Amino acid sequence: MSTAAPAPKWKPRLLTAVGAAALAILVTLSGLTLAPDAAIYDTLALGAAPDADPRIVVVDIDQKSLAELGRWPWSRRTHAQLVDRLTLADAKGIAFNILLSEPALFDPEGDALLARAIxxxxxxxxxxxxxxVQLNGATVELMPIPEFAASAASLGHAEMVLDEDGVARSVYLRAGLGSPHWPALALALLQLEQSTGANAELPGRRLVTTDLAPASPYEWVRDHEVRVPFASPPNAFRHVSYTDVLNQRIPASLLRGNWIIVGVSATGMGPITRAPGQPATASMSGADYQANLLNMLIKDAAITPLGEGWQAGLSAALAALPLLLSLLPGLRRIWLPTVLTMAGTVVISVLLLRYGHVWFSPVPALLVLALGASLWIYRLLRRTHKQAQSxxxxxxxxxTRFDHALDQELRVARRSDQPLSLLVMDIDHFKQLNDTQGHAAGDAALKALGRILRSRARRPRDLVARLGGDEFALLLPETSAQAAATIATTIHVDLANQGRKPHGTSAGTSPPFTASIGIHTHMSGDDAGPEDVFDRADAALYRAKQAGRNRSVSHTGEPDAIGTSATRV
Incomplete structure (x- = not known):
């Protein structure tokens, strides 16, 4: 009856590949890698930053403007004059990034003037x-007062999206209470010229689909998520002071045919944030945030983050790829496909970002691949260490391993006052066996003796060693001299039984042979070192050979006199 063939190598590799893929999916969906994701994105995004479009001009409400026009808030008459100046200069579009949600009770006529100017x-x-409305309470939309909203060419949400680390990386091109009905402020500004409606195809990751139930009317709903490739530096656009425009100290040519974004840049007056890759001390105003968003839309450079499903799927495929590649000829050493896949993961992320304007985070796949590489290195080191001692x-x-074990077990025996027995043995007439039957027969005999010794070393601390050539040793902690002699006798019996089996059968693959064994048992109170213990067992082995071989000789353990007891089988 034939035995079953061993399982093909591809099966464990395939199961490991499935496990790696599952781990990559878990890492992706758990959000454990958000911080390294952001760090890598910030580094790569700097290389993909577009130049600042010269047609975008930021009108700053800066310290100079406050010094000339007085403390904030100003009369809406002032804003009306600014709008008229920009209109006369034939600006392409004007976006106010200023909160205008309450009427000016102290100057209602100023509100009317601004509404007419708009x-x-x-x-x-x-x-x-x-x-x-309050902390953790319902969200409300702060819209311009009705006069302004009715006069404006368009409205757009001015939400500044910040990640947990306080860095602005993303924007939602559409958002609103209950449904994403408002375009982003910069998008609304661009749509003045393009005449594109709400149903126009927009870039970004879709977060709202018709399959989802309608959101609560009090929930701020976002859609079309994109990452903004900020210009470097983020305030690289043309900046002019509000008061300089108002007092016509700016050439009209600087404003004509350009997009104008009016916002606050004076310290402590408006929300500020930090762009990716910028130092912690750097800041970016809301107007610059909108300028970067407009720059992205003009240059069609929006970066779309992969959805969770695609991110998890691609990460899983890359995590499993080295194990699948290792099944191919020439790539069976797992380190080579692992290194290639790790490099390929980074290249894919860079290419998708630079040329596809898609953000795929390589971190989950790299983390799983690095974990797999670490485990492979650990196993390799263990295997190398084992081979070095085997x-x-x-x-x-x-x-080498035997010498270390003998020294260690001798120390343990001294502390525990337990006996330590050592059996040293040689195959009888091994050279003659090699010369007459060949080295293959000699190797078979060595393997057979190793199997027999291993079968007698059944406890975890028992150690069987091949010391070199045909010399073997069996180290038996906590074993008395009598027990050691009994084990030596069983070894002789096993060898005799081995010799009775027909040579060439599956059970008897070696020629018949015998062995001589020297035994020494280290007892409590003996201060002999490892070399002394081995020499005594080796001396007993020499006496066994002198006495006619195929026998065991036990050393008495006395350091000054040698007495033996012989056993022949």
Missing amino acids: SRSGRVVLPVFAEP DALTGLANR
């Missing part, structure tokens, strides 16, 4: 802000 221009976009032919411990 209406005359026909190119002004006003912001919608979302804020909670005999290649028999798989037993070699002389």
